[in-house]
Amino acid sequence: MTHDVVVIGGGPCGATAAHDLARQGHKVAMIDKAGRIKPCGGAVPPRLIRDFDIPDTQIVAKIDTARMISPTGRRVDIPIEDGYVGMVDREHFDEFLRVRAAGAGADHRTGTFLRVDRDGDDPVVVYRDKATGAETRIATRLVIGADGARSGVARADVPGGEAIPYVIAYHEIIAAPGKTGEYDPARCDVIYDGAISPDFYGWVFPHGKSASVGMGTGRDGVDLKEATRALREASGLTECETIRREGAPIPLKPLKRWDNGRDVVLAGDAAGVVAPSSGEGIYYAMVGGRVAALACEKVLATGQAKHLRLARKLFMKDHKAVFRVLGAMQNAYYRSDDRRERFVTLCHDIDVQRLTFEAYMNKELVKARPWAHIRIGAKNLAHLMGLIPATGLTATPPSGGATHPAE
CATH class of the missing domain: 3.50.50.60 (FAD/NAD(P)-binding domain)
Incomplete structure (x- = not known):
């Protein structure tokens, strides 16, 4: 038939x-x-859960904070207001x-x-x-x-x-502990550091009883397993059991x-x-x-x-x-550690934080606050032209958490 x-x-x-x-x-x-x-990484926005009728039993963790980590180790915690990021395995x-x-x-x-x-x-x-x-x-x-x-x-x-065009993503699913060291089961960490990935980023994403630790790159010669080992060590996850290892191209x-x-x-x-x-x-x-x-x-x-x-x-x-917009962001900020440092600095801005997660939750660009867009545009230009110091803001103490601001 x-x-x-x-x-x-x-x-x-x-x-x-x-x-x-x-x-x-x-x-x-x-x-x-x-x-x-x-x-x-397994992150899904509330709109996916709503539009595709995903039951709560498939959500293995609910994340309320995203943490951006710069090449110099500066941390910016972005709270997810009025919602959460769901995690699936x-x-x-x-x-x-x-x-x-x-x-x-x-x-x-x-x-x-x-x-x-x-x-x-x-x-x-x-x-x-x-x-x-x-x-x-x-x-x-x-x-x-x-x-x-x-x-x-x-x-x-x-x-x-x-x-x-694609990057190669690699991660390790590990048996996750409770809150320990730099790891928080209610927070997603995104690491912008050329030592981890010269053209993308690394991540530590909780999945309830497990966690995804990995990175991606489009460059030849990068040791993905060594970069992931370094991520685990920095988060205090070296001794956790490795459940499985996976790699694949991401377009x-x-x-x-x-x-x-x-x-x-x-x-x-x-x-x-x-x-x-x-x-x-x-x-x-x-x-x-x-x-x-x-x-x-x-x-x-x-x-x-x-x-x-x-x-x-x-x-x-x-x-x-x-x-x-996301393509322009990647081209502008992922090309060097100086640019990555500036990107994390930009994430301190409350307008960036709010508009980013409103866009992430609803999967569309936010048009409700035109002055916020103008301010963000001006700050973007100032950073890209080097008019603002890359480390011009005080780092957040290591306590909050979250997902990538561009998601």
Whole structure:
């Protein structure tokens, strides 16, 4: 039997697309590798929890403070006002989403995607079944490529799909203690230090009984494991049990094209939709899965492949401005330790703190306080021109906590 849509990938993006399509009564198959857990800090904003109906049982920790740490060790604690940042463990969160998609009627298959063949007008997805090892074929009308930053679907079927810029992320999931040393189970720490990452950042994110400690970089020659060891030592987490280690590419720029104009559309990491500067991806992956599903529904209803373009159009309508601002921030502040020091200094500013987390919680740029935007813009220019000392403010004593201000 021919499926309406085959979704390649069962992470938050693919599982969301499969769930949405199955709920609309479409015949959907979801193909996913078993056992793969993406390295991820696990932060999710309240809007994700609300928009995608995530039960509280999936939230392993609720964070009320973000701490920025500069190359010189200066700390800025940013309280999260009127809310919290939820933390999920990808090992369990992704499986929850896959099970929910299957419960809605999606045909969940475990295997490795090989290629898309074409018999006549319709695509045929070919994958290697994990249980039997046999090549298996699924006839379908449409394909959603939600198979990550090095997407086989993108490389084979979408023009430009092989050229996604990315950083390599590595983290260690550890058995977390209670509050000890520099570690606070109610606070996320983000470390801007060229000794940890010359072009991105390091993190220590609590996950309830466990914690994610890691970093990312796009530079060759950086010892990711040594940098993570240094993060653990600085936080007093050296002796904690290591539960698992994970690494993967994290894309940093959306592709210019997400479909092949015929029968394939990309979503999530495969389309490059991880936020610059912060590396935040779970929310944008799930939105990407949802808009890809909407695009497929339109094609199935009309028979017109041109509607595959709707996925990128809908995503960029809501998030293009945020991605542009975050990209500019990364280009401006991540290039040297002097710039990183200035960035942490800027995070002292109350306007920056409030607007940052309002934007993070609601996933849109805040427009309500124009004078605050003007003040922030002026301070940005002053820092980038060197008119303000990089360490011109007093560091916060090591006691509060939080997530990355750009998320």
